[in-house]
Amino acid sequence: MDLSAINPVLLVASLMVAATPLLLAAIGELVVEKAGVLNLGVEGMMITGAICGFAISVETGSPWLGFIAAAIGGAILSLLFVLMTQVALANQVASGLALTLFGLGLSALMGQSYVGIKPPAMGRLDLPVLSDLPVVGPILFSHDPILYLGILLTGAVWWVLKYSRAGLILRAVGENHDAAHALGYKVIRIRVLAILFGGACAGLGGAYISLIRVPQWTEGMTAGVGWIALALVVFASWKPWRALLGAYLFGGVTVVQLNLQAAGVAIPVEYLAMSPYLITILVLVILSADKSGAPAALGRSFHASH
Amino acid sequence: MSTPLLSIKGLTKAYPGVVANDNVSFDIGEGEVHALLGENGAGKSTLVKMIYGLVKPDSGSMTLRGAPYAPPEPRAARADGIAMVFQHFSLFDALNVAENIALGMENPPAMGDLAARIRAVSETYGLPLDPFRTVGDLSAGERQRVEIIRCLLQDPKLLIMDEPTSVLTPQEVEILFQTLQKLRSEGTSILYISHKLEEIRTLCDHATILRLGKNVGECTPRETSARDMAEMMVGTALKTPERSGREFGEIALDISGLSVPSPSEFGTSLKNVHMTVRKGEVLGIGGVAGNGQDELLAVLSGEILTAADAVKKDGQPVGRLGPVARRRLGLLTAPEERLGHAAAPNMSLTENALLTGSVREGLESNGFLKWAETQAFAERIIKEFDVRTPGPENAARSLSGGNLQKFVIGREVLQNPDVLVVNQPTWGVDASAAAAIRQALLDLAAKGTAVVCISQDLDELMEISDTFAALNEGRLSAPRTTVGLTVDEIGLMMGGAHGMEVAHV
Numbered sequence: 001m002d003l004s005a006i007n008p009v010l011l012v013a014s015l016m017v018a019a020t021p022l023l024l025a026a027i028g029e030l031v032v033e034k035a036g037v038l039n040l041g042v043e044g045m046m047i048t049g050a051i052c053g054f055a056i057s058v059e060t061g062s063p064w065l066g067f068i069a070a071a072i073g074g075a076i077l078s079l080l081f082v083l084m085t086q087v088a089l090a091n092q093v094a095s096g097l098a099l100t101l102f103g104l105g106l107s108a109l110m111g112q113s114y115v116g117i118k119p120p121a122m123g124r125l126d127l128p129v130l131s132d133l134p135v136v137g138p139i140l141f142s143h144d145p146i147l148y149l150g151i152l153l154t155g156a157v158w159w160v161l162k163y164s165r166a167g168l169i170l171r172a173v174g175e176n177h178d179a180a181h182a183l184g185y186k187v188i189r190i191r192v193l194a195i196l197f198g199g200a201c202a203g204l205g206g207a208y209i210s211l212i213r214v215p216q217w218t219e220g221m222t223a224g225v226g227w228i229a230l231a232l233v234v235f236a237s238w239k240p241w242r243a244l245l246g247a248y249l250f251g252g253v254t255v256v257q258l259n260l261q262a263a264g265v266a267i268p269v270e271y272l273a274m275s276p277y278l279i280t281i282l283v284l285v286i287l288s289a290d291k292s293g294a295p296a297a298l299g300r301s302f303h304a305s306h
Numbered sequence: 307m308s309t310p311l312l313s314i315k316g317l318t319k320a321y322p323g324v325v326a327n328d329n330v331s332f333d334i335g336e337g338e339v340h341a342l343l344g345e346n347g348a349g350k351s352t353l354v355k356m357i358y359g360l361v362k363p364d365s366g367s368m369t370l371r372g373a374p375y376a377p378p379e380p381r382a383a384r385a386d387g388i389a390m391v392f393q394h395f396s397l398f399d400a401l402n403v404a405e406n407i408a409l410g411m412e413n414p415p416a417m418g419d420l421a422a423r424i425r426a427v428s429e430t431y432g433l434p435l436d437p438f439r440t441v442g443d444l445s446a447g448e449r450q451r452v453e454i455i456r457c458l459l460q461d462p463k464l465l466i467m468d469e470p471t472s473v474l475t476p477q478e479v480e481i482l483f484q485t486l487q488k489l490r491s492e493g494t495s496i497l498y499i500s501h502k503l504e505e506i507r508t509l510c511d512h513a514t515i516l517r518l519g520k521n522v523g524e525c526t527p528r529e530t531s532a533r534d535m536a537e538m539m540v541g542t543a544l545k546t547p548e549r550s551g552r553e554f555g556e557i558a559l560d561i562s563g564l565s566v567p568s569p570s571e572f573g574t575s576l577k578n579v580h581m582t583v584r585k586g587e588v589l590g591i592g593g594v595a596g597n598g599q600d601e602l603l604a605v606l607s608g609e610i611l612t613a614a615d616a617v618k619k620d621g622q623p624v625g626r627l628g629p630v631a632r633r634r635l636g637l638l639t640a641p642e643e644r645l646g647h648a649a650a651p652n653m654s655l656t657e658n659a660l661l662t663g664s665v666r667e668g669l670e671s672n673g674f675l676k677w678a679e680t681q682a683f684a685e686r687i688i689k690e691f692d693v694r695t696p697g698p699e700n701a702a703r704s705l706s707g708g709n710l711q712k713f714v715i716g717r718e719v720l721q722n723p724d725v726l727v728v729n730q731p732t733w734g735v736d737a738s739a740a741a742a743i744r745q746a747l748l749d750l751a752a753k754g755t756a757v758v759c760i761s762q763d764l765d766e767l768m769e770i771s772d773t774f775a776a777l778n779e780g781r782l783s784a785p786r787t788t789v790g791l792t793v794d795e796i797g798l799m800m801g802g803a804h805g806m807e808v809a810h811v
Binding site: 165172175178180183184185293295296 | 360392408409410571
């Protein structure tokens, strides 16, 4: 066992990378749930985004186009959820589960000819002086642009929900859709937009895994991150910064346990592998003790005549 | 009078199977308080929804100050100076007062400015409100102030109020009326919907009466008796429940020193409640909604367990017994919420009859259900309480509110309880059905049952109860004999005006 092989600076830098797919998916789902919709299809939208992003960036050679395609792919898949739950008023839980299963199957089909290929790499931020600073440089100033996008998105979502009129209306729709309708807000339209946003975010998160974190395509490679994102939103009490904290915590423990495995610590691998899930949920359960409640209309279908 | 503010001509709106409004016409003058009267299902709500742009009429037209008016959505109605205070408050519990008000405005100012304006308007009209409190923590009266202030901030020309007083104490009603009078003197017209006739006689200049979607008459409320208006609403002569003089027996239900925390976050905890009810007595418990009514019912039904001695039936401690054990002993309850609490919405009436009747009516044996007997029981309820439904196989949710209410009350009454506790027995029920339910409760008391009636309808409590007590913030006032109680005394028992003050004119 050799713990000295673990470099703390690289550890922090890589935990941010490990956390980003989770953060992107969670922020998207947070907005969806704030609008009163429970979309359990995050995993399916992520994996679809992962293959869309991978395929397009391999075909075009541009990771940027890949990420755009991933966002569009996730949003298109979420459109299916829109049709089921907002138009046909189907049960949201069942529709979400169906979306996940569908997304897993669809991505496997689409990805058949992409196994074993390496995608084009995305450039990293390289600021003169800043990126070369010791410690701070590798942690803060030499990541890929999507990682920064994730943090910016968290801040933007927080600001919009808290201070903007659009955010207030979104929260109102998620809180009491009948009242929002009575005041003349377009409940369905707002929810559809929120779902599409959630789909695009999940798609980005998936593509981050296939293009940056593990730059390759394997069937089912999101490996449950979508489900963790769903849990994260709940335990983060629907607060964006707490979701960021939870995502980084999860990423951190994941990276640490991988390093510990590599260093040959005398703890069975299974325990190490389950530790990120346990620790993240434990910490967030403690944090969510203040009982800031769920959006009151979460998971309920809205129809104007009811 | 010159051109009316709003003129309605021949409005018709049909839903599948029912014509909600059939060729309704009337005018609302400038600065007039116009009452819209009618029973449940008479089409009042549909009519105001058309005025507010929530529902589009099938035919007919409206003119606002002489110009054609057909709002495609509430925004357009608000832009034309029409504001509405909803019957079921259209508020968002998790948001604060200022956010709730901002949601009802087209172009709200920044939160800081808005808060200042809310404070200013609320002081002018004597409706104090803290803009930054969370709405979920407010009392019903305070919530209504939020709605009213939301409307007032838009300088409405026409203010629509849908049953505004159903949740207020008498003092709060008085202050509301002074606010409305002040608005009228400033030239605002008010369309006032209610079925409380005395209020309409005090407040309104003119009344339009709807029955089954049709305009059946107009009157000047000050010159028409409440009884005449009621008969125009119902279309037949009204029967007042009769109460026969009777002797009270021994104490059937005894609650002493009961304190329990509320199970829900926004609920009210009960604090040191004492009460006794004798056989044959009807105890009326008044109070504004949310002052511990639901908790008191849950304590009596066995949904909240207490110390064994805190609740006694016929001297026997029952505080630790659950609902089924209490039913076996003859302590029956009918909660307020019809769908989801008193009845399972998607189950048939037969199944719902079984749910509370199985113990006392012997509808199961060795774990097997006796469907034939259960159906007979359900049919008996339907027959004796005149529940209008094609048959007991229909789902509870398919019944109208009033019919389902008759069913859930009838279901308990027919089980011959020793003690019956009902919460809001005639809530949302039209006048003739309400009279039938009250009569059934009185008949039950005459047979020696101790009845506890929790209600927010003071007229109802005065009509049927022998003794009256009020819940205020989880405390129960000392019971008083109903005969001779004045409205002022009742208001004080209910906790006065909850910090409201008279409008500074």
